[in-house]
Structures are given as structure tokens and as C-alpha cells.
Amino acid sequence: MSSTPVYIICSPRPQVGKTLTARLLGEFLLLKNGDVACFDVNLKEPSLLDYLPRVTETADVIDTYGKMQLMDRVIINDGVAKVIDLGYHAFDEFFKMCHEIGLMKEALRRRVAPIMLFVADTDRASVRSFQTLYELISANALVVIDNEFVVRGELPPVMTRSRVLRLRALPVFLKTYIDRLSFSFTGYLRQEKDSSTELHQWIRRNYTMFRDLELSMVPQRS
Structure with a gap:
């Protein structure tokens, strides 16, 4: 039995694809495991609660x-x-709390595996915040999400120190389609029989990416 993973999807910037990443990951875990517990710490709507209200x-x-x-x-x-x-x-208050309570050590003691998914941007605030996390958290627990719809070009060099996962940019009409509150990534995979469509392949690639991440980062119990 593996340790329990806790994925913390974060950014000091709005509108970088944080909730999109959380939706994808939440639906993948629900499909793979049959259960997932999601927590929405947001001020504005639509948020994760609107997309995955059941979990x-x-x-x-x-x-x-x-x-x-x-x-x-x-x-x-x-x-x-x-x-x-x-x-x-x-963002700042949460990681201040993590530092104060010694989150990583406490998680290790309880057989929990926190994984920080930092959704990148190229602005100064993002670079500074990532640098702070890099100094506070072990490198193997910090992953950069390169959302190509937001980061159009190279990541800031400091962010390439960590493992990088890339969300490929979708055409605008598909982006609008998946932003609907009624849209489900897993539902689309089940209903769309043509696996060659761009959206079908995009979802499957991201699910595979999260599967590989879990296998490589969540410690296994001996």
C-alpha cells in the first residue's frame, strides 16, 4: 500500500490554469482510484467546487x-x-503555515506524500515565489506545471531546476468547450468513440502524465 498523496496546486498569479490543472488531476484520480477528496481555496467563481461538486x-x-x-x-x-x-x-499565508507547522516532516511521519504543483508564469512575482518554495521544500516534492496557453515560450531558468510537466495549449474553441461547468474530461473519453480527435488525445496525454507522476513521486510502503 502506497503513502497517501496530497497534491497542492498553487500559483501567486490568477488565471494561469490552476483550476484547470486541479480539474484534470481530480478527474484522473477519481477514474483511477474510484475516490478523491478535493479542497477549493478560492475567492472567485467558477472554481473547482463548481466543476467537481460531488468530491x-x-x-x-x-x-x-x-x-x-x-x-x-x-x-x-x-x-x-x-x-x-x-x-x-x-499562496503566501498557506506556505507560511506549512513552514511554521513543519508540514513536510509531519507528513513524512504520517506516511503522507505532499506534492506541490506550481503553475508557472514568467512574471517577477512567480519567479520570486518559486524561488521561495524551492528553498523551503525538497526538490523532489516540487513540480512545475508549464501551461503553454499561458507561458508562450521558455520557462524562467530557475523553474527548470524542478521536474516540469507541460500542458499543451488547445485551440481557443476547444478551450472554451472544456471551460463549460458541465464538461467532464472522463465523460468525454467515454462518450467520444474517435480516439484520434485532438481533445481526446490531449486528455489521455494529461492523464498519462499524472499517472507517471504518481508512480515516480509517491513512496511505496514495503
Whole structure:
């Protein structure tokens, strides 16, 4: 039995594809495992709760009570993978809390595997925030998401120090299609019989990418 993974999807910037990444990962884990627990720490709609209401609950890190409630739910080795869609407004406060409580050491003690998925951008705030995380978190627990719809070109050099996963850009009409609240990635795979379509291949590639990530980063119990 493997340790329980906790995926924390984060960025100090809005509109970089953070919730899209959380949706993809949440649906992949639900398809693979039959269950997933998602936590939506966002101010604006639409958010993860709107897309995956059956497996998502809201959370906040504004005060001590909210922080402890969230940590009590996610730092537990219960075999159910967790996904946290961390709003940009909560980025600094969340990682300040992680540093104060010694999140990585506590997670290790409880057989939980936190994985930070940092959704990249090329602005100064993103570079500075990534550098801070790189110094606080072990390199093997920090992954960069290169959303090609946002990052049009090379990543900032500092971000290439970590493992990089790339979300290929979709044409605008397909991007609009998947942004609908009623859209399901897994539902599309099941309903669309033509596996050669661009969207079908895009979803399958991303699911495979997350499968490989889990296999390589979640410690196995001996």
C-alpha cells in the first residue's frame, strides 16, 4: 500500500490554469482510484467546487481554525488522494503555515506524500515565489506545471531546476468547450468513440502524465 498523496496546486498569479490543472488531476484520480477528496481555496467563481461538486469542499486559510481544519483533513494516511486548489490570494499565508507547522516532516511521519504543483508564469512575482518554495521544500516534492496557453515560450531558468510537466495549449474553441461547468474530461473519453480527435488525445496525454507522476513521486510502503 502506497503513502497517501496530497497534491497542492498553487500559483501567486490568477488565471494561469490552476483550476484547470486541479480539474484534470481530480478527474484522473477519481477514474483511477474510484475516490478523491478535493479542497477549493478560492475567492472567485467558477472554481473547482463548481466543476467537481460531488468530491470537493471549500476550505480557507484565513484564520487558525480554518488552517487546522484543512490540515486535519489532508495530512492523514487514509488511502484517499487529496487535491488542494490553492487560490492565489492564499499562496503566501498557506506556505507560511506549512513552514511554521513543519508540514513536510509531519507528513513524512504520517506516511503522507505532499506534492506541490506550481503553475508557472514568467512574471517577477512567480519567479520570486518559486524561488521561495524551492528553498523551503525538497526538490523532489516540487513540480512545475508549464501551461503553454499561458507561458508562450521558455520557462524562467530557475523553474527548470524542478521536474516540469507541460500542458499543451488547445485551440481557443476547444478551450472554451472544456471551460463549460458541465464538461467532464472522463465523460468525454467515454462518450467520444474517435480516439484520434485532438481533445481526446490531449486528455489521455494529461492523464498519462499524472499517472507517471504518481508512480515516480509517491513512496511505496514495503
